[in-house]
Amino acid sequence: MNFVSQDTLPSVSVLGFGAVTPMGRDLQLVASLLGRPPAARLDSPLRIADELLSDTRTDRALRRAGRSPRMAVLAAIDAWDEAGLACRDVAADRVGVIVASGLGPHERTFKFLDGILDCGDDSALPTDFSHSVHNAAAAYITATLGFRGRSCTVADFAVGFEQAVLLAQVWLAEGACDRVVVGAVEELGDVLLHVLPRMLASASIGARTVPGEGACFFTLGPSAVAGLAELSATARRDAVDLFVMDEPALPSIASPEASPPVRARRAVTFSPYFGHSATSSAFQTLGGLLCLRTGRVLGKDVHSARGARLTACIKNPLPLGGEGVLKHALVETPNPTASVDSVWVCKRSSRNESLSLLLTRPGI
């Protein structure tokens, strides 16, 4: 395999990961469910059961927190715990946190607005305001786990998680942190659930989209530290074993000759299992990691309107070292028994932009 574009930053090592998903928090169970057909109906948003948000280790510290910080903290704890020995001797002020969230803790924002509308500007509740800020999840992660390094919360409706991974690569490469806990969190509040059907009905991909919520975090370290996989927002390959797309179905390619394709043996999506959100590519990455871990292709196969040959056309306006480049994945001969050593995770936004992430088994 050859790199086909500039790799400006070293990849990073995934030392652990954790998630709060509509299928639970036990990732072994989640992996087994991803090997079966998805259970979701298109008209059923994928929400997190309340009982999943309780944990005796954190219940007291999170007693004032809303759903979004709770999901984020639990996923981050699992990601940190799984990294175990690889993080044991790392100083607290060398651990960074990056949280991507499109909508933030909007349920709490609306609760604060309830206070304004019901009681006036001078009588809304301070706890609702302080927990409505976009970086509330990061605050609870750093306070709960005692991290005192850099912290950043990213707001983006398309590629926030990819931006977060890129920033983690930068922080680790420049030595600003020794470890970075990076992830994404989205909640589906009542207001959003109420307006989403109207919004999706008017969107071109709406009929195929299942809204979802949850949190997914990854403990990252420099690539010199042995981990479960290597992750990069800048590396490219001209062929991968598995192409993971954040859409249940894909458009055909407008001009497939525009650039050499990224060849993949198989293309899947995890959207029907985790749901779709502004930062759901974090869950696609989770699915890709579980494929690497189990050595099996999980998820739901993706087929374009023209069959299995042409799967996606991606205009990349965030070139990270080049101009806007048309990339597409080409699944030539689907091979259901192929091993999975490399995964290309890609999300396309409504503005037809994307960043992609490359996951590889260490040493590949």
Added chain:
Amino acid sequence: MGAISAAGADVPSTLKGFAQGSRNHCATLPFVSNLHCPTFQAPRNLSCPAPWDHSSRTLQLAGVAVREALADAGLTEFHPHVRVGVCLGTTVASQLNSLPFYDAYRRMGEPSLQPVYDFLGANLSQTVAERLNLRGPRMTVVNACSSGTDALGIAASWIRAGLCDVAIAGGADELNQVPLAGFWSLGVVSTRPCAPFDGNRCGLNLGEGAGVVVLESADHVQARGIKPTIEFAGFGAGCDAYHITAPHPQGRGLRGTIQSALAQADITPAEVAFVNAHGTATVDNDRVEGTVLASIFGNGLPILSTKGYTGHTLGAAGGLEAVFTVLGLREEWIPGCAGFTTQAQDIPIAPVRQTTQVRGEYALSTSLAFAGNNAAALFRRWK
């Protein structure tokens, strides 16, 4: 550099206002509210040309500052191969907090979705990058009140990592009813013009604006054949890991953050000419920040807070204060800390009371935020 706030509609007018000690706070709010407190408002009519017209006020403020900054840098057009990153901080613009929308939802259940679409279409960095047709990384940082300073640090890291040649960095935020009610609920809004670091300080005033700097790689500067005036010399950031709103009582995170910024520039505290402090005029912030600054720099260092001229502009504060810090280095003077009159018993350092000469190569700008975020940006006068 570009700046717009209550202190001035652009950098030259801001500098003039600083020299005159003008405090342009406003007694009336631009929205209906039962709160009575001064705020610091940027000019209401921004008269933004395309592509910034028909935008949210936050985007318009950002557009004004970005235009000024690019013109000041002599970068009104970019070669197609130049990679330009956009990293901007904000708070209000990141939230779906439209009161009319939510009120209609509560009353009718079927509100107009336009406010939602407007919100989804107004991501600050994405929109700036799209409207200027820029090619490079972008990020909207929402670290509450340190967002702007954090954005500068991230943009500088992008350039050092070779991800872009030029970066537009800073922050923007409009004055908004929701955060005003929020800070009021926390009991930290003053009903008088704010008095940073003062013994009788009793809270902050909210403001609005945008502050933007253009960072450029050394190679790109050389290729343009220009002589830069200021170097982004160091950056530090760290968390208190203590409380969602209150700073750590001993300023644990801020201390490490400032030390990181000094270490990145490989300088000692004695080499810093002045500090443009966060200085919100809240009891807790100013006590913690003043104590940390005194312990690192000694109590003879000139410090100031510019919140007395701009109010607390939240996501814009780090960007605006970066511009003001650079101005201090360039002009070799800083304005008096507007609002300060009385030495505080709980703060072992006092800000400058009047326009003060500052000589030296380095100056520091600090930011503290909800979530225990701390950030410090260090600037150096180019020799």
